[in-house]
Amino acid sequence: MDIARLTEVTAQNLEYAVKLAQKMVQTPSLSGQEKELAELTRQTMEQLRFDEVYIDEVGNVIGRIKGRGGGRSVMFNCHLDTVAAGDPAAWKYPPFAGVIADGALWGLGASDTKAAFACQIVAAAALKEAGMLPTGDIWVVGVVHEETSGFGSRYLAKKLAPDVVILGEASDNQIKIGHRGRMQFDIYFKGKSTHASVPARGVNPHFAAARLLLQIERLKMQADPFFGESSVAPTLYVTDQTSSNVTPGQVVLSLDWRNIPGETEENIRRRLEQVVAECLIPGVTARIELKMRDVGCYTGYKGVAPAGEPSFATPPDDPIVLAVQQALAAVFNREVSIGVCGFATDGGHFRAEGSKVIIFAPSEERYCHTTEDSVSIEKMREAILGNMALALCLGAENC
Ligand SMILES: [Zn+2]
Known part of the structure; x- marks a missing residue:
């Protein structure tokens, strides 16, 4: 790898990348409304x-730069969509202005994941322009609906699962190799409603739900040396009544379950079935549902997906992880750490289809989804350089 040449190519492309990221921030792209940003891409x-x-039928943008032949295929993946801006007055700089100040690009989605995406697109194109193509193909994709359900990546991974996926989620230019997943289970307790003056005529499902809550508080969670413990938290609680003088016929308790890699939906469901069965009282039945949500894409495509993200892990001693760490340390001339991500991403969808997934991006977790959403331009420079090094190293026949 010619580090001096890569550094020079990076310097030539930084301004273009910052302008592109700025244009992306200036292009609103709520989940399901990514069309304009997809066209810009x-x-x-x-x-x-x-x-x-x-652009595929769900609205993902897929770009490919052909390698010289052979070698691993590498996909750079970011999401096009952002969460909502909330009150614009709460922002340090207006959320859609794309202000460049204090050495950073500011605005909604800058760190999650527009600046990273610009750095990925520009790095791939710069390698071609400079005549430095790797042997393997480079894919650069912008997916829809990451923030709602990971629907764009769920769909894409079934059609295109390259050897390695570099996910442009906040890593502060270090490496992250996985995270816990998230699932929502809704427990429906069904009893018999009655007037509150004569409770004995009904069967009140609250009492079964209350028993479950106490069990959940004591539940022993699975643990992993790298990812820590899984966790479960009761969140929503909804009854089918609006009057305070009628007992409910049904209550629904929502559990937010953060699973560690290896803890599957099946495992969790079996555990829940067991615990729920112990909490039933005569006249109350229960059913457990994995929460699904409807997804509407800007292309008109409609689908459903679980409301959550799968966990994933690429082992820290995997040769790909070590190669990535070495390549980045070489071009950055500093140590590069390997860690886990505090939030969930689209990585699990590609891992499930056999890709190895690494998270690498210039943005910082602390600014994502905040009114100080911003990315340092110096870190963008480093990310362009890093992306080129990764494409070259991972796309080689042997690295
Ligand atoms: Zn994100």
């Missing part, structure tokens, strides 16, 4: 001479 990739660019 497609045009940009075409202008930058990607070999293939298309």
